[in-house]
Amino acid sequence: MFNSKLITGALAAVAMVGAAQARDQIEIVGSSTVFPFATTVAEQFGRTSKFKTPVIESTGSGGGMKLFCAGIGLEHPDITNASRRIKGKEFKKCQANGIDLTEVVIGFDGIVLANAKGAPQLELTLEQIYLATAKKVPDPNKPCQAAWCEPVKNPYQKWSEIDPSLPAKKIEILGPPPTSGTRDAFQELAMSGGSKAYPHMKKLKKTDKKMWKKLTRTVRDDGAWIDAGENDNLMVSKLVANPDAVGVFGYSFLDQNSDKIKGAVVNGTQPTFDNIAGGKYKISRSLYFYIKHAHVGTVPGIQEFVAEFTNEKAFGEEGYLVPKGLIPLPAADRDAQRKNSSSLTKLAL
Amino acid sequence: MTDTITSMSVSAALKSPESAARLKARYRAEMRFRFYGRAAIGIAAGILIFLLSSIVYNSIPAFTQNFVGLDIELAQDKIDPNFSNDTEIIASADWQGLIKASLRREFPEVNARADKRELYDLVSSGGGDWVRDFVLDNPQSIGSVVRISVPTSDDIDLLIKGLIDRTLPESDRLVSNKELVWLDHYTAQGRVHTQFAWTLFTSGDSREPEMAGLSGAFIGSLLTILVTLAVSFPIGVMAAIYLEELAPKNRITSIIEVNINNLAAVPSIVFGLLGLAVFISFFQLPRSAPLVGGLVLSLMTLPTIIIATRASLASIPPSIREAALGIGASRLQVIFHHVLPLAMPGILTGTIIGLAQAAGETAPLLMIGMMAFIVDTPTDITSKATVLPAQIYMWANNPERAFLPKTSAAIVVLLLFLLTVNATAIYFRKKFEKRW
Incomplete structure (x- = not known):
């Protein structure tokens, strides 16, 4: 019958390739x-x-x-x-x-933080990126002791709360999911890098590296950071639709969509080809x-x-x-x- | 007499104002319900129409492609210096180099290296294939200067289609002012023209949007579905016949039944993990092959087919079985001569639903390597292949802007593919349908 022929055919095919070719x-x-x-x-x-x-x-x-x-x-x-x-x-x-x-x-x-072309130009420092994305940050209300700042749940809801020079807009970051290498690199370069502005964190890195990694590389989960697709064209349209949102992705996406989105200046450096190639742009x-x-x-x-x-x-x-x-x-x-x-x-x- | 009295009192009761109010309320309730129903259908239809029309609208640019006619000098010494007339030697000539030479001749004033690179970016980096195909079809043209249409690069294509706004300042535009001048030079001479994008259907995947096509993914999908059908249909139908018609009703069969029903609800990625462990790691079948993809998807489709087949077997009236048995048919004859043919429409419907689901599946195929960049069109079930939904996913992830309409076009092709499959199913169902 037709069916039995198909089965024999399929089995023969399986047998044929069974031995690694x-x-x-x-x-x-x-x-x-x-x-x-x-x-x-x-x-x-x-x-x-x-x-x-x-x-x-x-x-x-x-x-x-x-x-x-x-x-x-x-x-x-x-x-x-x-x-x-x-x-x-x-x-x-x-x-x-x-x-x-x-x-x-x-x-x-390069890993860039970008927002819609019509939105205000963001000028960030690594420290500000760290404060905007980490789950636990040094308590802003208590002055740090010489040796230690108590980490508290990230209280910053608006960019302007981190620094008055930043726009008074809700922090809304679309970033790559935890499985992505872009996320790993962002956590290592931007977040851990930003935490170095605090001497006590620098010290913690030497004394308790595990704890330091946990504190500086855990992304906040209160809704300000949203796991979006990685290197996704959809993300570009989301940024265009929502001028308050900031996206985190690879430089090539910014390059291909330079008419729709613009990259944030990080530590005074534009995310341009030359700056990344020359090592001036920090998140690369x-x-x-x-x-x-x-x-x-x-x-x-x-x-x-x-x-x-x-x-x-x-x-x-x-x-x-x-x-x-x-x-x-x-x-x-x-x-x-x-x-x-x-x-x-x-x-x- | 009593009849008239009751009917009179009933009609009197019906005419009471309370009754009229209750009646009105009941009608109102019905009207409201009808309205809710219509609203529900309207919302569902609206979402569907919105979804479909946005996909179709976005896909339109991908169905056309722009070409520019270049005057290409097909110099003998560059193509076939020894007059061998050997197609292999001719095919391996530096076709892209000829295109570059043609562009340089057209714009002799372009000298700086960066400018030249920009000039070469006017046409597709795969444009050489078009020149090669032209020469292989017209070998007598070697030695002359011929105008050959080659595809423009993706950004130029988008510009001509109006998807890149040329009025924007240069810094915000993906096409530079110089490129605009060069393009306008060709446009003014009427050498830029738009064609139906056959590439979308005839070529395999590519990293250049203007060269990328669906043929590899389409054939891959077809091969995968054939394997799925060949494996899951006979096994599923046989299992269902045995369970429904022949198996004794005891604890073991009921455990099997419950498990089959549960299997239908297992997330598809689990089947992918199973396929990776069993077919690839244990049986050493090749990765990324439609054979393995089909086997994994048939595991997923089996429960659907078994459940649908059992349901349609159960719906055949017992009178047919009894009549056949009554005139001396064996159990097997009853099943294969009478019950199965009558149940066929239902079985086919179930099978097609299962297959359509399998054809749109990506998650299990991710695990067995079918989500891959594969340029060559697969030729058999063991060659490397990808499938349409996986291709859609990969195109959606490409940074080049021109892949956006391509992605929508691929979705349209997948929908048409599924529609064709379903239409075939309906045709066969109608053909086999018998009434009693």
């Missing part, structure tokens, strides 16, 4: 921030080389590391992208599974990818793909990744990365 296509997983850049390179690579276009999954930095470090073998990915450096724990897991890897830094990404991070050594030579095209990624015409100052929003490394660093990646220098932490 040779793979002629590079598999890449990892960060959604690096995704737009990796896919652009992959497409270019597929178009100009004799190899198949790599398949890229956007799993988030952490999810990518998990898949990448799971083992050696064709069912595991060859490359993982990350919007932060590999963590010690992840590196150990990779080592435990016999995975040697090479780290490649591809460029920078490096973007990475990691290559699995054991797969080089087994899966065809890995080295060629890496060469395409680290080519001047891709990640260089005038490369095709720049219009996509990547902020290139300084020239000397690019040369170093190219050398590193072509010789597959083993990463050691």
